[in-house]
Amino acid sequence: MLRVEGLYTEYPNERGEIVKAAQDITFSVPEGRLFTLLGPSGCGKTTTLRSIAGLERPRVGEIAVKDRVVYSSAKGVFVAPNRRGFGMVFQSYAIWPHMSVYQNAAFPLQVGERRLSRQEARDKVMRVLAATQLDHLAEREATKLSGGQQQRLALARALVMEPQLLLLDEPLSNLDAKLREKMRFELKRLQRELRITTVYVTHDQSEALALSHEIAVMKDGRILQVGSPRDIYERPRNEFVADFVGSTNFLDGSVLGPDGDEGRYRVRTEIGDVSVLGTEPLRADDKVLLSVRPEDVALAEAKPAGANVWEGRVDQKVFLGECVDFQVKLGERVLLSRRHPSLRTPIGHAIFVQLDPEKCIALRAA
Ligand SMILES: Nc1ncnc2c1ncn2[C@@H]1O[C@H](COP(=O)(O)OP(=O)(O)OP(=O)(O)O)[C@@H](O)[C@H]1O
Numbered sequence: 001m002l003r004v005e006g007l008y009t010e011y012p013n014e015r016g017e018i019v020k021a022a023q024d025i026t027f028s029v030p031e032g033r034l035f036t037l038l039g040p041s042g043c044g045k046t047t048t049l050r051s052i053a054g055l056e057r058p059r060v061g062e063i064a065v066k067d068r069v070v071y072s073s074a075k076g077v078f079v080a081p082n083r084r085g086f087g088m089v090f091q092s093y094a095i096w097p098h099m100s101v102y103q104n105a106a107f108p109l110q111v112g113e114r115r116l117s118r119q120e121a122r123d124k125v126m127r128v129l130a131a132t133q134l135d136h137l138a139e140r141e142a143t144k145l146s147g148g149q150q151q152r153l154a155l156a157r158a159l160v161m162e163p164q165l166l167l168l169d170e171p172l173s174n175l176d177a178k179l180r181e182k183m184r185f186e187l188k189r190l191q192r193e194l195r196i197t198t199v200y201v202t203h204d205q206s207e208a209l210a211l212s213h214e215i216a217v218m219k220d221g222r223i224l225q226v227g228s229p230r231d232i233y234e235r236p237r238n239e240f241v242a243d244f245v246g247s248t249n250f251l252d253g254s255v256l257g258p259d260g261d262e263g264r265y266r267v268r269t270e271i272g273d274v275s276v277l278g279t280e281p282l283r284a285d286d287k288v289l290l291s292v293r294p295e296d297v298a299l300a301e302a303k304p305a306g307a308n309v310w311e312g313r314v315d316q317k318v319f320l321g322e323c324v325d326f327q328v329k330l331g332e333r334v335l336l337s338r339r340h341p342s343l344r345t346p347i348g349h350a351i352f353v354q355l356d357p358e359k360c361i362a363l364r365a366a
């Protein structure tokens with residue numbers, strides 16, 4: 001459906017130097033899917049989205065939607081933004097304050113190229129207002145909406161043109177945490193119901209995990225890894241992705257050799273020899289970085305059976321309501337373990353640590 005290939009977009013800065021904002025960006029989004037660009041501030045997410053929208057002109061690359069090329073440096077094609085037929089909600093969404101909810105949502109239809117009858121327009125607008133659960137507020141002044149409702153209105157306005165592609169740039173960033181979580185579910189429902197192909201931009205990893213069919217993790221203008229949310233979380237391919245998406249424990253190690261099944265290795269680390277899963281083929285003496293998520297660091301007061309078990313000591317505890325974060329000391333090393341609050345081992349007490357061998361990932365050291 002959407003195909004982005006080898007996109008390079010640059011800006012000149014104040015000193016006339018070139019900022020390489022997006023480099024070699026390649027991905028495709030199948031029909032009806034939600035694809036997320038995830039990464040820290042300044043990594044090139046908005047630049048990539050604006051390049052797709054036609055608001056920036058890349059130096060090189062090609063962008064096509066359903067085999068219609070809207071930009072190609074090689075073929076000399078550049079379709080103007082208003083002729084691409086994409087819907088967009090910007091990082092700072094803007095509703096028009098002097099209009100009602102209905103008028104806001106209907107506005108794109110009035111300025112659009114296709115002329116609709118009054119009844120057709122009314123049906124379309126009421127359909128998107130119903131989908132965004134704003135139909136009962138249609139006559140209200142747009143400024144008299146809550147933040148979440150305004151956000152939904154910005155979305156309704158992008159949807160009313162029935163764009164073949166929806167581009168969303170941090171559409172939930174202005175909301176408080178609670179509302180953001182609620183809107184996350186609504187957005188997901190809406191996207192799935194309307195089966196609208198979407199490119200979503202966020203720096204919030206939990207939002208990306210919750211919403212996406214696929215995620216591209218970006219850093220310094222480049223895509224480092226593309227995969228399903230579970231892939232990205234459970235099989236990060238490098239240190240940056242492991243660290244940026246979720247929290248994790250890192251351990252430096254050196255490969256001793258294979259460990260039974262294919263893809264399994266024994267690795268020497270400062271806490272002892274660990275059985276791990278390699279993300280790529282490894283050889284003896286390769287330097288690796290182990291990543292294991294806090295929820296995969298099991299704790300028990302009685303010694304458990306199986307591999308990767310050590311005795312440690314509870315160093316710190318942070319009660320978070322639905323879970324407790326334990327910091328457990330193994331020699332000089334502290335590991336973070338996220339446990340159910342039913343585990344109440346006091347600070348200073350001995351505790352057994354077990355690293356789930358299926359969840360200990362060996363990344364090649366940089
Ligand atoms: N118009 C511009 N002129 C010059 N440099 C720009 C311009 N727009 C963006 N940049 C630079 O390009 C890089 C990528 O910016 P971009 O806005 O794409 O980042 P982002 O990932 O969307 O970040 P954020 O999460 O903060 O919105 C940054 O270094 C930024 O300073």
Ligand SMILES: [Mg+2]
Nearest residue numbers: 045046047091
């Ligand atoms: Mg941005």
